[in-house]
Every structure is written in structure tokens, then in C-alpha cells.
Amino acid sequence: MNTLEKITKNLDTFSKSERKVAEVIIASPQTAIHSSIAALAKLADVSEPTVNRFCRRLDTKGFPDFKLHLAQSLANGTPYVNRHVDEDDGPEAYTSKIFESSMACLEAAKNSLDPHAVNRAVDILTQAKKISFFGLGASASVAQDALNKFFRFNVPVSSFNDVVMMRMSCIVSTEDDVIVLISHTGRTKAMVDIANLARQNDSTVIGITKKESPLAAECSLVLSMDVPEDTDVYMPMASRIAQMSLIDVLATGFTLRRGEKFRENLRKVKQSLKDSRIEK
Amino acid sequence: MNTLEKITKNLDTFSKSERKVAEVIIASPQTAIHSSIAALAKLADVSEPTVNRFCRRLDTKGFPDFKLHLAQSLANGTPYVNRHVDEDDGPEAYTSKIFESSMACLEAAKNSLDPHAVNRAVDILTQAKKISFFGLGASASVAQDALNKFFRFNVPVSSFNDVVMMRMSCIVSTEDDVIVLISHTGRTKAMVDIANLARQNDSTVIGITKKESPLAAECSLVLSMDVPEDTDVYMPMASRIAQMSLIDVLATGFTLRRGEKFRENLRKVKQSLKDSRIEK
């Protein structure tokens, strides 16, 4: 655990003098790590052995070891946490918070994603005769983004955000087709129906959704990510960022599986954009 | 800069003995920070002053100070860097790399974004009679996502990924309209034309694009982010994640500006989704 947090948490288990040391350190950890035990003792108005005992109480070998731990916890500094935007935040504050929440979300997503599932998903996608990406509402843009990636692979890809089109597409799907359904909650009725429909035609259904959700139950393979809920803002935010990164991962896995020759393809697609651009 | 990287980078500026020290530290930084100068000197098979000189060469006050710096850089663990995917990466490796690159990109984006520009953009958006989000290719999904956010605000919003529709929309735009153009490179001819067209009607044009690009030159306000280029993969990846987060920021700024009463609106929109969902 983070050393600084540990000090704060255990404040009441310390003796009087030790608490003085703790307070000085909490007040200015940067000073603490750059001071000798003598200097710190003086700052806290206690004796040097007291500081040493304080360090040992925090499961360190002594003062230098304690400084090391403290330094690490400062560097680490709980890097990105999901912080909620306050009513009176200025532009700088809410900008930072949103970006940091997105980063925290990606971190959580990365850690909760199962690499085996990713690998199987890539397997399935590389063998697909046709790939469809479906998403509704906020997930529609993720599906569209996936289309933008995968069409470069010279595989038939489609993406709809129209439920009727999705149904029609599923009705004519075959066992060689793969359908990727994107839904944050996994509780959208229409999506569950689509999954069911596709399965009836023996198509493979990959769900980018919450595990143990109704949608997940209908999928051949579930790619789930535990991301912190964006509770107090009434819009899905961070979850989509994670979904989109997952699409990036799948696309990357796809290209890797296809080897060097295939990448020539991508180069050509990129090249084709040139004419639509203004030269430097 | 990260101390460990610094050691690696400056390997050739060290003398023979100092390099021995560097190698021992690189091989096992964890051992290094938990050793005394004597122990480390022995490991590297050099004398103690050599270790000390090595530390000073890296702009530290001495050995203990060096250990502190090293400890911090280890804790930090080169937090998120844009790492390129290798040919022979397994699913675990490329998944981590993609997510970490996205995080590195968000970090860079956050730091390069100008809060004043964000604030002005929010100003402009809150005063708009009509808002349009336009993007082509990879940016189309960002535009669609923006639509999904802003339609909740009870402002007329539109989003096209069809150049002709964009043009028509711009032709009939007025000075109270705001057009948000999303383009990573800022060099897409069609987008530059659109910006020009909109400006002719005195509409306000906000560009989410690269600064000093042809598109940026045509915009009333530019929101630029310096994100690391995704060079060796032939698809835009991280840049879109940053753009999407920026949309989140703008949407958040918008709701904050409108105050509590307005948020009731958002609650209703969220509520309306309920019937399309399966209850827990």
C-alpha cells in the first residue's frame, strides 16, 4: 500500500511523538525525503531515535529504507483516479478530471481484460468470412470506428446502427460470419435479441459487454472490462474510450496474425488518402 | 527524466568503471536501491568513490540522493509510454501496449490542451443556436459520438459524414451557428473547404485539429492537442481517443455552465432508456 496513505490511516496508532513525525511528513513529504534523520527530527521537535522507531513501525528496515518507500509512493502518487467533476470546477479542473478519469478507466480496463479471450477473439475474427459490428446509442460510434479499422483488412465488414438493418443482416448470416455486439450495460433488449438471432444461424457472436449480463449469456465469446462507472454524469464517457481501445487491440491482433505481407495492404490504404490531403 | 532511462541513454558517456556500475544497476535496479554504496561497489567490482562519482554525473547530490531518484523512477515505472507493438508480441503484450499507448496519448493531450481555449469553446457552444459536428474517416465516429452527447442538451445538433451534406448544411448556416470540425491532420482538403464555407456565412468554426495546419488557419478557434504519432501502425488510434475525451470535456463544460436545473434534463434522457433495457 501507498506509504503516505498508510501514515494517514494509522495516525491514531502512533504515540504522541510519533504523530508529530507523521504530521511533519504528511505536511511536506518532499522535504522529508530530502532530509537526514537529524533534520527531520528537529522539524518534528523530537529525537532522532523517535523518527527511527516511527519508520520501523511502518514495516521498514529503518530511516533510509523508509525514505525509499516514501519516495516511491510519491512518484506513484495514485497516478490516475476516477475523480468526479464538481459544480464549481474551472475549465482547467474539469479538463484534468475528465482526462484522468479516462486514463484510470483504461488502466482498469487493461487489468480486467482477459488476454486469452482477446486471443480467441482475434482467432475468430481472422477466420471470419464476414464481420459485422453492431452498437446502439453511445456504442454506435464505437461500432463505426471498428468498421473504419476493419474494412482495411480486405474482409467484408458492415456496421449498422439501425435495429432493423441489424436484424436483416443477422437473418441472412451464416456459420462463417462473426457478429460483434457492443453494449456497455449488456441489458439493451434489442441487442440481446440480435445475439439470439445470430446464434440461431450458427454465426459466432462476440460480445463487448459486461460479464454476467443478459447479453453476455447469449454470446459465443465475451470480452468484458470492469471499468469504473461514470455515475454522476448522465452520459457514458469513459466506458466508450475503453471499448474503442479494445477495438484497437483487436485490430492490432488481426494485423499481427496476418504477417508482414498483409501490412503492405494497410500502407496502400493510407497512401490512398494522400490525394485528399493538402501537401506540406 | 526517468533516471533509469537516463542511465541507459548516457551509457556511452560514462568511463569504463562507471559503465560497470551502470550495467549492474540496469540489470537489477531493485537490488541497487536496497544496497549500500559498499555493496553496490562490490557488485560492480569497482571502488566506492567510483559509484559516488557515477551518481554525481547523473545530477544527483550523492549516492543516497541517487537512490531516491532511482526509487522514484522505478515506482513510476515509466508510467505510460507510447510503445510500439512488435511482430512477435503475444496477446498479453500487445494488449498492454495498446492500452498504455492510449494512456500516454491522453496524458500528452491533457498537458498540451489550452484550458482557455476549452473555456472559450464552451462559451461558444453554450451560446450556439445550432451545433454541427463534422468529421471524415476515422474522425467520423468522433463526430457521431459528439452528436450522441450534445443532442441531450436540447440544442439542435447535427452530424454528417457525407461531404455533400456538410456543404449544404454550411451553405444555410448563420452567424448563430457553430460548426465543430474534427480532423487529426488538419490537411483534409474537404474539411478546409467546409471551414471556409462556414466562415463566409459568419458561422463560428471550432477546429479540433493540429495547430498551424491549413484547417487550423480557417477556424475561429482551434483546440489542438499534441499527441504522439501512431507511426508504425497504419491506422489512427490514439489520436481519436484523445479527440473523444476532448468531446467529453466540452460536454462536461457545457453541463456545468447550465447549472443544476439543466441536469434534470439529462436525468430524463437517461430515464428514457430504461424501457429499452432488461431489468436486473
Added chain:
DNA sequence: CGCCACCTTGAAAAATAATTACATTTGACG
């Protein structure tokens, strides 16, 4: 209330670690 046991604290000594000063080695170059 007072005594004892125990805990807390600090002074000083001892031990450990880091730095400095200086000597020796090494190697480049005339």
C-alpha cells in the same frame, strides 16, 4: 494516594555508510 510495572522518549555512544583528499594507475600523445 502511592507504588510498581510498563511504555515513551531522548542523550550519548557505537556502528554503519558516504564523502573527501590524496596517491596510484592507465593510456594517449608527442
Added chain:
DNA sequence: CGTCAAATGTAATTATTTTTCAAGGTGGCG
């Protein structure tokens, strides 16, 4: 082959940390 400067090491010095031990509190209990 000698000279000089840079690099390295030895040993002494200094700084820093840790230990030991004694003094001062604190609270329990007769």
C-alpha cells in the same frame, strides 16, 4: 620512452543512522 591528464582506488574523514541505556511519564491497582 617520457609526460601529462584522466580515471580509479586507498585510506582517512565526516556524516548519518542505529543501538543502548537511563530518565521521565502514565495508568493500573492495592
